[in-house]
Amino acid sequence: MRLTDEEKGMLDGIEGPAVAAAMDLLVRYGEALGCGHLCDVRNVAGTMTQLSPVRARLVAEVGWDRAFAVINLDCDDDFEIPPMRVATCGTIPVRGEHCAWMESSAVIYANSVLGARTNCEGAASTGAASLTGKVPCWGNHLDGNRYGTHLIDVAVRVDDFAEWGMLGYFAGRLAGEERPVITGDIGRPDLPGLKHFGAAAATSGGVELYHIPGITPEAPTEAAAFGPAPVPEAIRYGADQRRAVYQDLNSQGTSTDVDFVLLGRAHASVDQIRQAARALDGRRLSPGTELWLMVPRALKVIADRSGCTDIIERAGGKVLADSCPAMSRVPPLGTRVFATDSARQAHYLPAILGLEAWFGTLDECVDAAVTGRWRGHLRPPGDLR
């Protein structure tokens, strides 16, 4: 790696042992990537506090600073962790801004919808970036790696939340770690739709960047989405492909006795909170069924103040902030069968928690919560109400 004088100084310990360890990790990581240099970042989104069994044990045994060094800097030395050079939350990047973000569904949104530039970083690389303001200049940071690789022609109408999730699951399977471009019979997507599309594509595959010509910022046209390369032959997403995705997501359940309904993944947006409240207003959950809506803490305030939390709680549901059963590994006690409106949760929770899963629309999930039964089915293509 070619380091600047500033970076060499950090590596040599001018700014203390924690920054030196951070720079050492970035050099090892950059060399592992085959990357020649670092770039400056002022926008880091990582996690330093998320509990896992290993981290909890480390913190108990050796204290927070040494646990941070091991988990977030891959270093076994004993030193104090200084304040972060770069704040690790809360800022929306502008187009073209270099970032170091983790959380695969946030990364794909930042790259594709906002036009910022971030790889899918991990706990260690965001930890090191937060102390140095540097990250390997590789992958999505470079112009030549941001053009589309696959063209998907949507032949069935996609313009609601569940449909965007299924299309995303299809796109991830198809494109793997590459970059799909979506054209065809899509409405003007909204924020929840694009969030669901990206989260699903980053689950069935490793997609970190996609383009929708005329919608996303780096693809004014289909040709621009592919840059200097010719536009490839389109792959069709029609009724057959849609049905296959639906069946795939719904192949993990046999019992229709639903004891847990989970909405929002990673977290619900304001629109989804309002829709959930509207669907639950005046209804009452089945005695054997729990319903959780997962939200970020800032939106919990909005849910509380807008009355949505009251409506959901009156129905017997819960609005939970800053968590997710996939990370906490804690579903309601005794859960065996769950239903979700998130393709991402339907994919992950059977593996992580050993649950049976049903995937469907928000209304189908609320129906399951109220009746205790899964009665969802694949609607005819284009039938969105």
Place this chain on the structure above:
Amino acid sequence: MVILRGRKVVPGTVAGPALVSHEAISGCGGIDPARGLIIEPRHELFGQSFTGKILVFPGAKGSSAWSAFFQAARLMGTAPIGMIFTRVSTKAALGAVVTRVPTVTDLDADPGQVISTGDWVHIDADRGVVEVTPAT
């Protein structure tokens, strides 16, 4: 014996039996670090242990917690002892770094075709050389 040449991802030398995946591997929802197992229900290696093996796989998929899950496997003593992968990504590269095991990529033949589960594999990551002795 078959010899493959590529480049170092994480330095070091190691030898052991191969566990070969032809599908990308997920960290979160893909492996259980406590038991050292592949746990993705529809994965070709579902239920298999990677502990003490050289993990051969085409690439990393899924959550950005990939590296954290393999790091957790290292801390719990269930990690693979080496890695060979085809598609370089931030997840796989950082994952190999924090797992702290000899790792190579960019090999001159597809390791998923050349290496079979159970073959004895020797990695000299600094020289970028992999020696494969087929299981008999």
